[in-house]
Amino acid sequence: MQPFQYQQPADAAGAVATVAATDGAVFLGGGTNLVDLMKLGVEAPGLLVDITHLPMDRIEPTPGGGLRIGAGVRNSDLAADPRVRAEYPVLAQALLAGASGQLRNMATVGGNLLQRTRCLYFQDVTKPCNKRRPGSGCPARTGDHRNLAILGGSGSCIATHPSDMAVALAALGAVVHVQGAGRPRTLELAELYRLPGDEPDRETTLSRGDLITAVELPPLGFARRSAYRKVRDRASYAFAVTSVAAALDVEDGLIRDVRLALGAVAPVPWRARRAEQAMLGRPATEETFRGAADAELAAAAPLRHNAFKVPLVSNVVTAVLAQLAGGVQPPSAPPARLRHDQADRPRGSQ
Amino acid sequence: MGLVRTTEPATSVVRLRVNGETHVLTLDNRTTLLDALRETIGLTGSKKGCDHGQCGACTVLVGGRRANSCLLFAVAMQDAEIRTVEGLAEPDGTLHPLQQAFVDRDALQCGYCTPGQICSAAGMLAEAAAGWPSAVSAVPGTDPSARGAGPAAQGADPAAQSAGPAAQGAGPAILDAAEVRERMSGNLCRCGAYVNIVAAILDAAAATTDEGTG
Numbered sequence: 001m002q003p004f005q006y007q008q009p010a011d012a013a014g015a016v017a018t019v020a021a022t023d024g025a026v027f028l029g030g031g032t033n034l035v036d037l038m039k040l041g042v043e044a045p046g047l048l049v050d051i052t053h054l055p056m057d058r059i060e061p062t063p064g065g066g067l068r069i070g071a072g073v074r075n076s077d078l079a080a081d082p083r084v085r086a087e088y089p090v091l092a093q094a095l096l097a098g099a100s101g102q103l104r105n106m107a108t109v110g111g112n113l114l115q116r117t118r119c120l121y122f123q124d125v126t127k128p129c130n131k132r133r134p135g136s137g138c139p140a141r142t143g144d145h146r147n148l149a150i151l152g153g154s155g156s157c158i159a160t161h162p163s164d165m166a167v168a169l170a171a172l173g174a175v176v177h178v179q180g181a182g183r184p185r186t187l188e189l190a191e192l193y194r195l196p197g198d199e200p201d202r203e204t205t206l207s208r209g210d211l212i213t214a215v216e217l218p219p220l221g222f223a224r225r226s227a228y229r230k231v232r233d234r235a236s237y238a239f240a241v242t243s244v245a246a247a248l249d250v251e252d253g254l255i256r257d258v259r260l261a262l263g264a265v266a267p268v269p270w271r272a273r274r275a276e277q278a279m280l281g282r283p284a285t286e287e288t289f290r291g292a293a294d295a296e297l298a299a300a301a302p303l304r305h306n307a308f309k310v311p312l313v314s315n316v317v318t319a320v321l322a323q324l325a326g327g328v329q330p331p332s333a334p335p336a337r338l339r340h341d342q343a344d345r346p347r348g349s350q
Numbered sequence: 351m352g353l354v355r356t357t358e359p360a361t362s363v364v365r366l367r368v369n370g371e372t373h374v375l376t377l378d379n380r381t382t383l384l385d386a387l388r389e390t391i392g393l394t395g396s397k398k399g400c401d402h403g404q405c406g407a408c409t410v411l412v413g414g415r416r417a418n419s420c421l422l423f424a425v426a427m428q429d430a431e432i433r434t435v436e437g438l439a440e441p442d443g444t445l446h447p448l449q450q451a452f453v454d455r456d457a458l459q460c461g462y463c464t465p466g467q468i469c470s471a472a473g474m475l476a477e478a479a480a481g482w483p484s485a486v487s488a489v490p491g492t493d494p495s496a497r498g499a500g501p502a503a504q505g506a507d508p509a510a511q512s513a514g515p516a517a518q519g520a521g522p523a524i525l526d527a528a529e530v531r532e533r534m535s536g537n538l539c540r541c542g543a544y545v546n547i548v549a550a551i552l553d554a555a556a557a558t559t560d561e562g563t564g
Contacts, residue, residue: 001380004360004379005360005379006379006425006426031421031422031423032403032418035382035421035422035423036403036421039402048379048423050426076415076477079482079488080480080481080482080483085488089488092488093488096483096484096485099536100406100535100536101416101470101533101534102403102406102409102470102473103403103418103421103536105415105416106417106421235531235535236531236535237535237536
């Protein structure tokens with residue numbers, strides 16, 4: 001690991017000014033991804049500006065009936081917040097589906113949004129990677145791409161964004177508060193991320209020194225009926241192979257409003273707007289849900305080893321929406337094999 | 351304004367509070383909390399497994415919360431209250447209920463993951479007592495109270511739990527084997543001693559409830 005300086009800024013403005021003015025300076029939040037990348041040699045910052053002591057750790061109601069979540073709020077605190085659990089259950093479920101208890105205690109909301117892809121080639125400095133070393137090539141297209149993108153990728157990069165939380169935030173239409181050199185500004189979550197195109201090293205629209213200070217959830221009454229479902233290679237503590245965040249508003253059997261976002265299938269948390277449009281005003285039936293999923297997937301460009309994600313996404317989207325329509329949430333994540341070992345503990349029926 | 355290149359040495363004087371004792375150390379900024387504990391202070395109970403936050407062997411309590419000490423830089427831990435496995439037992443040597451339960455249940459084979467398992471479980475039981483949900487309990491219709499299962503952590507009120515997700519957080523989470531497995535998934539055991547680890551943690555959770563202590 002390269003040597004680095006360490007600073008604790010007095011306030012957000014100082015943090016922004018320091019990072020903007022210092023070559024190789026980065027913000028340090030929970031560090032769960034950054035520190036790992038430093039060990040791997042993927043990141044080699046010369047200065048860490050520790051922002052965990054700044055007063056960005058509050059979850060507050062907004063005048064309009066939404067929630068403002070400080071960027072320094074830990075993932076575990078956000079998942080446990082009674083307002084989030086009641087009004088935005090998709091967000092609590094997404095957070096709890098991610099990482100481990102230890103990592104959720106450390107990881108911040110801002111850092112979660114800005115975490116890097118877990119593409120094996122990106123994390124291995126001995127391999128080419130257009131994201132890590134622009135122009136060096138992408139071995140993933142002909143190599144290990146089982147868990148890489150089927151939507152939104154480009155010839156130069158098919159990395160996936162690994163966050164669960166961000167998928168729920170995409171579905172909820174979250175707004176990101178940013179403090180930079182100029183006045184504080186806000187942007188839609190979809191405006192935060194860039195698709196790779198020819199510049200996969202540019203992942204966000206943020207400028208040097210820009211600091212995410214908060215994430216705001218707009219009021220969304222029907223998000224009380226929302227859910228996050230994550231498909232992965234083991235029952236817990238694994239990145240998604242595919243995930244779905246959805247909220248559904250049904251009246252008289254017709255879909256009045258719907259939010260849908262997909263995880264682990266694209267370089268960004270993927271708001272499935274085409275699918276949403278295809279569902280509005282239609283009967284809340286499996287046929288509608290399947291058709292909407294397939295409309296979204298019409299643009300899919302799968303490769304040899306990740307083509308399975310196309311039917312998988314279609315199936316999971318259909319299942320989650322059907323269960324929301326039926327007033328029944330998706331079943332619990334642990335598969336049956338985890339339920340055999342109840343030892344001598346009494347268990348009731350579910 | 352041009353970019354500034356910092357020139358100060360990449361070392362820091364750090365005041366660490368570990369198991370109630372204060373250590374003032376001069377450390378390379380690259381030193382993780384785990385390496386500071388093991389190599390500088392000499393507390394080798396916390397183990398280095400993967401060194402990438404994937405195995406949980408390095409788990410310690412920071413401000414009462416479990417965390418992977420291999421992903422924390424010691425320089426950022428100034429004045430934080432850190433508790434390691436060496437700080438769990440009573441001063442007279444009486445084992446922490448989790449330590450005793452691991453002994454009683456034979457919840458280990460090689461023992462390398464055990465300090466991390468125990469520190470993680472200590473943090474996890476506090477989280478459950480505070481009513482924190484998990485991926486098992488956060489999905490409506492699947493929380494253990496609805497299944498009528500398991501010992502409650504610290505005087506749980508099952509009625510508050512069964513009132514649905516909106517009411518969760520008002521009382522402790524109820525733990526059963528599925529809950530413990532999910533909440534402990536950040537701690538790997540390559541010997542595969544999970545069956546007895548889960549049993550030991552459920553024993554400690556029940557004992558804690560019976561005694562009404564934290």
